[in-house]
Each structure stands twice: as C-alpha cells, then as structure tokens.
Amino acid sequence: MIRGRAWKYGDNVNTDVLFPGKYTYTARGRDEIASHALEDLDPAFAANVCDGDVIVGGRNFGCGSSREQAATCLVYNGVGAVIAQSFARIFYRNAINNGLLAIVCPEAAQAIQQQEHVSIDLERRTIESASGRFEFPPLSVTVREILEAGGLVAQVKRRLASARTAS
Amino acid sequence: MNRQSPSQGSAGQAGRGSNSAQTFAQKALARAAGRERVEVGEVVDVRPDVVLSHDNTAAIREIWREFGQSQVVIPEKMAITLDHAVPAPTTRHAQNHAEIRRFVQEQGIRNFFEVGRGICHQVLSEEALALPGQTILGADSHTPHFGWLGAFGAGIGRSEVAALWATGELWLRVPESIRIELDSELPKGVTAKDLALRIIGDWGADGGLYASVEFSGSGVEAMSIDSRMALANMMAEFGAKSSYISPDGKTRSYLEAALERRAAREKKAGTAEDFSLRVAESQLFPDEAAAYAATYRYSAGKLEPTVSCPHTVDNVAPLSAVAGTVVQQAFIGTCTNGRLEDIAEAAEILQGRQIAAGTRLLVVPASSMVLQEAMQRGYIQALVAAGAAIGTPGCGPCMGNHMGVPATGEVTISSANRNFRGRMGTTEAEIYLASPAVVAASAVAGRIADPRDVVQEK
Ligand code: SF4
Numbered sequence: 187m188i189r190g191r192a193w194k195y196g197d198n199v200n201t202d203v204l205f206p207g208k209y210t211y212t213a214r215g216r217d218e219i220a221s222h223a224l225e226d227l228d229p230a231f232a233a234n235v236c237d238g239d240v241i242v243g244g245r246n247f248g249c250g251s252s253r254e255q256a257a258t259c260l261v262y263n264g265v266g267a268v269i270a271q272s273f274a275r276i277f278y279r280n281a282i283n284n285g286l287l288a289i290v291c292p293e294a295a296q297a298i299q300q301q302e303h304v305s306i307d308l309e310r311r312t313i314e315s316a317s318g319r320f321e322f323p324p325l326s327v328t329v330r331e332i333l334e335a336g337g338l339v340a341q342v343k344r345r346l347a348s349a350r351t352a353s
Numbered sequence: 354m355n356r357q358s359p360s361q362g363s364a365g366q367a368g369r370g371s372n373s374a375q376t377f378a379q380k381a382l383a384r385a386a387g388r389e390r391v392e393v394g395e396v397v398d399v400r401p402d403v404v405l406s407h408d409n410t411a412a413i414r415e416i417w418r419e420f421g422q423s424q425v426v427i428p429e430k431m432a433i434t435l436d437h438a439v440p441a442p443t444t445r446h447a448q449n450h451a452e453i454r455r456f457v458q459e460q461g462i463r464n465f466f467e468v469g470r471g472i473c474h475q476v477l478s479e480e481a482l483a484l485p486g487q488t489i490l491g492a493d494s495h496t497p498h499f500g501w502l503g504a505f506g507a508g509i510g511r512s513e514v515a516a517l518w519a520t521g522e523l524w525l526r527v528p529e530s531i532r533i534e535l536d537s538e539l540p541k542g543v544t545a546k547d548l549a550l551r552i553i554g555d556w557g558a559d560g561g562l563y564a565s566v567e568f569s570g571s572g573v574e575a576m577s578i579d580s581r582m583a584l585a586n587m588m589a590e591f592g593a594k595s596s597y598i599s600p601d602g603k604t605r606s607y608l609e610a611a612l613e614r615r616a617a618r619e620k621k622a623g624t625a626e627d628f629s630l631r632v633a634e635s636q637l638f639p640d641e642a643a644a645y646a647a648t649y650r651y652s653a654g655k656l657e658p659t660v661s662c663p664h665t666v667d668n669v670a671p672l673s674a675v676a677g678t679v680v681q682q683a684f685i686g687t688c689t690n691g692r693l694e695d696i697a698e699a700a701e702i703l704q705g706r707q708i709a710a711g712t713r714l715l716v717v718p719a720s721s722m723v724l725q726e727a728m729q730r731g732y733i734q735a736l737v738a739a740g741a742a743i744g745t746p747g748c749g750p751c752m753g754n755h756m757g758v759p760a761t762g763e764v765t766i767s768s769a770n771r772n773f774r775g776r777m778g779t780t781e782a783e784i785y786l787a788s789p790a791v792v793a794a795s796a797v798a799g800r801i802a803d804p805r806d807v808v809q810e811k
Binding site for chain 1: 396408409411412415416419420421422437438443445446449491492493494508509510511512513515516519520524526557558559562563592594665667752753754771773774775776778780
C-alpha cells in the first residue's frame with residue numbers, strides 16, 4: 187500500500203524540468219540527484235516532498251530526454267508512485283526499472299487535486315483519494331516481474347547468478 | 354500561440370492490412386529477437402546490433418559494475434562518443450570523460466569517438482555502424498534518428514544499457530505503426546524540419562507515442578540524406594519509439610561510401626561489391642498490406658516555413674505569425690540540423706552579409722566530417738566573415754551544458770529539436786525552433802525573419 191500526498195502537474199512534463207540537463211553528467215550521488223528534482227518545475231518540491239508522496243501528471247509525462255535521473259530523482263526523494271494520463275516511453279521504462287510504480291489512469295490523473303491524500307493498492311489495482319476511487323488496468327507481465335524483482339538491475343543480477351550456478 | 358489545426362493531415366483507416374502482412378517494426382524486431390515473426394503488442398527479448406552511449410557512459414559503467422563482471426559481453430557492438438559536453442567545460446566534466454576513456458581502454462571498445470568527432474547519431478551514421486534492417490538501442494532519446502537508413506533505432510535508459518553490456522539482451526514491446534505520406538517534393542524554402550514541426554504541431558508531442566513512424570511517398574524519396582536524417586531524428590519529439598524511411602539508391606551509396614572509408618582507415622580489405630552486398634542484404638521493407646494505427650497524408654505544396662514557439666515543440670506557428678520577434682542569439686547545430694546541407698543553407702544566406710548588431714550566431718557542426726567539408730566548400734569562411742562563432746563539433750549548447758547558453762531574459766532561435774523551459778540552462782529564456790535557413794535569416798535581421806525576405810533585400 188502506498189500512501190502520501192499528491193503533487194499535481196500538467197501535460198507534457200518533460201525531463202528537462204524533472205531533472206535539468208546541465209547536471210546530468212556531473213551529479214552522481216543520491217543526495218545531489220535528489221536535491222535537483224523538479225528544480226525547474228516546482229522549486230518547493232525537493233524540500234517538502236515526503237516518503238510515499240505521489241506525483242500526478244497529465245498526458246505524455248516524462249517526455250524528452252532518456253536521462254534516467256528524471257525517474258531516480260523521484261525515487262531518491264521517496265516518491266511512491268507516478269499517476270498520469272499517459273507516459274513517454276523511455277520515462278516509463280526508467281521508472282519501472284528503478285522500482286518506481288508508474289500507473290496509467292486518466293480518470294485519477296484528472297480528478298486528484300493538489301496535496302490531496304492518495305492511497306494506492308497495487309494488489310487490488312485501486313487508487314483512492316477524496317476525489318474518488320479509481321481502478322487501473324493490470325501491469326504487463328514483464329513490468330510486474332521487474333517491479334517484483336526490485337528493479338531491472340536486481341532482476342539482471344539474479345538472472346546472471348542463476349546462469350552461473352547452472353553452468 | 355495556439356496549436357494549428359491539422360489541415361493537411363487526414364487520419365486513415367486502422368487495420369486495413371491482412372494478418373500475414375508485416376510492418377517494418379515487426380520485421381526488424383523479429384530479426385533482432387531471432388524469430389520467424391512477431392506480433393504487434395507482443396513483448397520480445399531482442400539482441401540489438403549496436404548499443405550506443407555517450408557522455409553518460411561513466412554513469413552506466415557504475416550501474417554495470419553492480420553485475421560483478423570484469424568484461425562486457427558485447428564489446429564489438431558498443432559505440433561510444435564523447436559529444437554532449439565537449440571540450441569539457443569544467444573539471445567535473447573532464448573527470449567524467451577521463452573515466453570513460455579508462456573504461457574504453459580496459460574493455461577494448463573499438464568504436465570509440467573522441468572529443469571533436471561529433472554527435473553520436475551523426476558519427477554512427479557517417480561510420481555506417483548500423484546497417485538497414487538492424488536494431489540500434491541507445492542511451493539517447495534521439496535514437497529514432499536511424500530510421501533515415503531503414504534501421505530500427507530506439508532510445509533506452511542507462512540501466513538498460515548496463516543490462517545490455519552484461520547480457521546482450523533487452524525486452525521491447527513490438528509497437529503499432531503510423532504511416533506518414535508526403536505526396537511530392539518540398540517547395541523551395543520549405544525543409545524536412547518544417548514538415549516535422551508541422552506533423553508534431555498537428556498531432557501533438559504525444560501524437561506518435563510508442564509508435565514506429567514509417568515515412569513514404571515521392572516527397573520523401575526526393576529528400577536528400579541530410580533531410581531524411583532531420584525528419585527521422587525529429588520523431589523523438591513526436592513521442593515515437595522509432596522511425597523508418599525505406600532505403601533506396603541514395604541510402605545505399607551513402608552507406609557504401611562510409612563502409613569504404615572505414616575499411617580504408619582500418620586497413621581492411623573489401624571491394625565496393627562487398628559493401629553493396631552487405632547493405633543490400635540487410636535491408637527490410639514493410640509489406641504493402643501491413644496494418645497501420647493511422648495514416649496521415651501531407652501535401653508538400655501546402656507546407657510552409659514553420660516555427661515552434663516556447664516552451665513546447667508542438668506549439669507551432671507559421672513563420673509569418675512570429676516574424677519580427679527580436680532575438681539575441683541564433684544557433685545552428687545539433688543532431689537534428691547541424692549537417693552539411695544545413696550549414697550550406699546558412700552560408701548561402703550569410704554570404705556577403707553581416708549578423709545584426711545585438712545578435713550573435715553560433716554554428717556548431719554535427720561532426721568533424723561536416724566541419725571539414727564545410728571548410729572545403731568555403732561555408733565556414735563565409736559564416737565567420739559574417740560574424741558567426743564556430744564551435745567544436747558536438748551537441749554545443751543544445752542541452753544547456755555550455756558553449757552558448759543564453760542569459761536570463763534572452764530569446765534564442767535555434768535549429769535544435771527541443772525548446773523546453775530551461776533546456777538551454779535557464780528557465781528565464783525563450784527558445785524558438787526553426788530550420789537552419791530561418792535561423793540564419795534571423796541572425797541577419799536581428800529578429801525572426803523569412804529567408805526569402807532577407808535574400809531579396811540585398
Ligand atoms: S544535439 Fe542535442 S538532442 Fe542531439 S544528442 Fe546532442 S543533446 Fe541530444
């Protein structure tokens with residue numbers, strides 16, 4: 187169960203405002219990456235976000251660059267999930283690969299209000315908030331496996347280890 | 354500025370194809386997955402032919418180290434360029450490059466391109482490292498660029514590249530395809546960039562989300578290779594996973610010449626026949642009856658110079674609607690429009706003219722090869738005489754790292770692909786996107802201008 191407040195933004199939230207390009211080859215540590223999250227979109231975010239908080243976006247969330255920090259900067263800030271009307275494909279993969287739940291649910295994305303309390307039940311595939319109760323479609327098998335493994339790196343590590351013991 | 358209504362586009366019918374006919378994406382991913390055929394929507398494990406990374410390679414190496422391997426499993430498929438912040442603007446950037454060089458040395462990566470060689474997509478194209486029908490996955494969002502040669506190119510994240518280095522394999526969902534037809538040759542003054550901006554403006558920045566975009570029609574056949582690259586490259590801003598233009602005689606001769614250059618440099622034997630056979634054998638074409646999610650038809654005669662206004666790429670307007678906007682900086686370069694044809698257009702406009710007082714023009718060729726040819730043809734001389742500053746081949750100020758970032762409150766007109774708020778380093782700047790000819794004309798006028806007007810004034 188994921189519980190937190192909603193941070194709501196609009197359509198086409200791009201990777202430059204999620205994590206500015208000027209830091210992309212130099213900022214490496216967790217804290218440094220976390221501190222630049224949403225710097226050019228909502229300067230109050232990084233200082234005030236709490237564990238379990240949920241980002242709510244419109245259409246094409248995460249469009250633009252392939253930079254993975256656009257997703258990891260959210261993970262490092264404790265964000266529990268991102269709900270959007272639709273995701274740009276590389277951002278979606280980056281989120282899942284880092285164990286960040288990305289939910290496509292246009293109704294919830296539209297209805298949920300800024301700073302509203304949101305709870306997400308992944309098993310029952312429901313999102314609840316003062317604005318209503320919403321159901322989201324099942325995740326694909328591939329995506330579920332990566333999330334269950336704890337991200338892509340963990341999944342690959344496990345595969346490599348079992349290949350080693352098998353040979 | 355409001356989005357233009359999709360006057361030239363018309364949605365076609367979905368699902369007109371028969372079951373057995375396949376799109377390009379199906380054929381390419383079937384090949385990459387070692388399968389007879391694959392279906393749209395299916396998730397398959399693919400083994401790409403080329404895996405690209407750039408200044409982000411050191412960060413990818415850190416992820417890869419978690420796998421505990423001492424050797425990457427696909428050294429011969431890897432291609433690494435230093436291009437995004439070159440020459441290093443700060444010690445930290447230099448440190449990053451130094452780590453990459455060490456990694457390249459230690460792993461014996463042969464396809465490594467140093468500072469000054471150029472932008473990854475351009476360099477890999479010039480080196481013919483990807484051939485038609487092949488799959489190229491890159492830690493860069495503009496990897497759909499390789500659609501120009503009929504290859505399947507898609508952008509991925511850093512962890513995914515690390516996983517590829519360790520296993521050679523990655524999952525991909527077989528995408529739906531959208532077909533875009535251009536009925537005839539673009540009129541003079543209208544470029545592939547204008548067509549791309551028009552498509553994105555008509556259908557939105559997510560109009561091609563997750564899709565493979567296949568171009569066709571005599572208008573695309575008439576395009577130069579440089580223009581095809583600009584068109585395929587811009588599909589990243591349409592949300593597309595990949596793009597595709599059918600390889601033809603022009604594609605094949607470009608690639609054959611590139612293979613020949615490489616063989617000569619590497620002192621490898623090979624005849625022109627070998628090269629042409631390699632290119633011809635690998636190409637893939639979609640079936641006539643393949644099913645498309647949508648078909649959009651554009652008529653070249655109705656297109657006009659188009660500008661993308663701050664702060665989203667789909668916020669397009671006809672050039673005439675924004676002409677007169679004062680600009681402090683004009684920038685020609687990037688993987689979208691930093692090629693020979695682009696610099697030639699700029700040189701033609703700037704020849705014998707001067708850049709307006711209060712405006713500066715930066716020109717950053719996409720590669721060292723572009724720079725060399727532009728020098729041989731006198732373009733660089735004409736640009737410098739007009740007052741332009743020439744930068745080291747690479748990404749330049751495209752993503753706000755260095756080499757021409759704007760001051761707060763300034764307006765830039767750029768031949769790049771993105772005008773997101775903050776893209777060039779500060780949120781307090783405005784970026785307009787246009788073709789290189791419009792950027793050059795604007796540099797002369799000191800305000801957004803139509804090249805046809807500037808040329809007439811002489
Ligand atoms: S030129 Fe710009 S868009 Fe192209 S690869 Fe470089 S930073 Fe990315």
